[in-house]
Amino acid sequence: MVPVKLLVLGAQNTGKTALCVRFMTKRFIGEYDHKKEVTYRCSRVVDQEAVDLEILDIACKESSVASLESSIRWADGFLLLYSITQRLSFLEVPQLKKLIDQTKQSLVLIANKADLEIGREVTTEEGQRLAKELSCTFKELSVAEAVLAVEAAVFQLIRLVLDQQRPLPDRRSYMLTVRHALTRKLTRSKTMQW
Numbered sequence: 001m002v003p004v005k006l007l008v009l010g011a012q013n014t015g016k017t018a019l020c021v022r023f024m025t026k027r028f029i030g031e032y033d034h035k036k037e038v039t040y041r042c043s044r045v046v047d048q049e050a051v052d053l054e055i056l057d058i059a060c061k062e063s064s065v066a067s068l069e070s071s072i073r074w075a076d077g078f079l080l081l082y083s084i085t086q087r088l089s090f091l092e093v094p095q096l097k098k099l100i101d102q103t104k105q106s107l108v109l110i111a112n113k114a115d116l117e118i119g120r121e122v123t124t125e126e127g128q129r130l131a132k133e134l135s136c137t138f139k140e141l142s143v144a145e146a147v148l149a150v151e152a153a154v155f156q157l158i159r160l161v162l163d164q165q166r167p168l169p170d171r172r173s174y175m176l177t178v179r180h181a182l183t184r185k186l187t188r189s190k191t192m193q194w
């Protein structure tokens with residue numbers, strides 16, 4: 001079992017708890033008790049790898065900068081949420097990203113509440129642009145409506161963490177680079193034969 005620790009971050013009311021509960025139970029529950037921070041534990045198989053998962057949902061209202069920083073140090077990967085209906089939560093993203101250690105690059109930016117099109121304050125393109133600037137993966141989804149999208153986002157983050165933990169030559173990104181280089185070389189030599 002590979003231990004993987006994930007932290008769910010974002011401004012208030014962006015759906016952090018809803019996302020954790022959705023991932024753990026597959027259910028969407030409207031309202032939660034926000035007073036305490038909660039650690040969810042479960043195991044999942046990701047790409048044939050058994051993963052021992054801990055997901056920390058911190059109560060933003062209650063937590064000090066010091067405790068936020070200590071949670072960030074604890075985590076291997078981050079789900080950073082904003083709500084498409086709360087422009088302010090989108091504007092807070094770069095600040096939160098700055099708090100995350102530069103060496104910790106496993107981060108998925110989630111634009112939540114995609115079902116609330118009528119109240120949209122942040123466009124999909126703005127989210128994509130920000131993710132590009134912050135060099136992270138981007139997903140727009142609705143925790144309320146899409147159980148599979150939530151699972152896919154968490155799994156994608158787990159893959160990033162596992163990839164980051166592998167010694168450099170084993171990393172998926174490294175293998176992909178080598179594969180692309182080889183393909184290019186093979187294509188070129190084929191072209192030359194013709």
Ligand SMILES: Nc1nc2c(ncn2[C@@H]2O[C@H](COP(=O)(O)OP(=O)(O)OP(=O)(O)O)[C@@H](O)[C@H]2O)c(=O)[nH]1
Pocket residue numbers: 010011012013014015016017018019029030031032034059060061112113114115116141142143144145
């Ligand atoms: N329509 C809609 N509502 C959502 C969605 N996700 C969460 N909510 C609602 O948004 C509100 C806030 O969700 P929470 O999960 O409590 O948000 P949080 O980020 O944990 O909030 P704090 O603990 O205050 O930081 C709740 O009323 C949820 O039911 C979604 O995808 N669509």
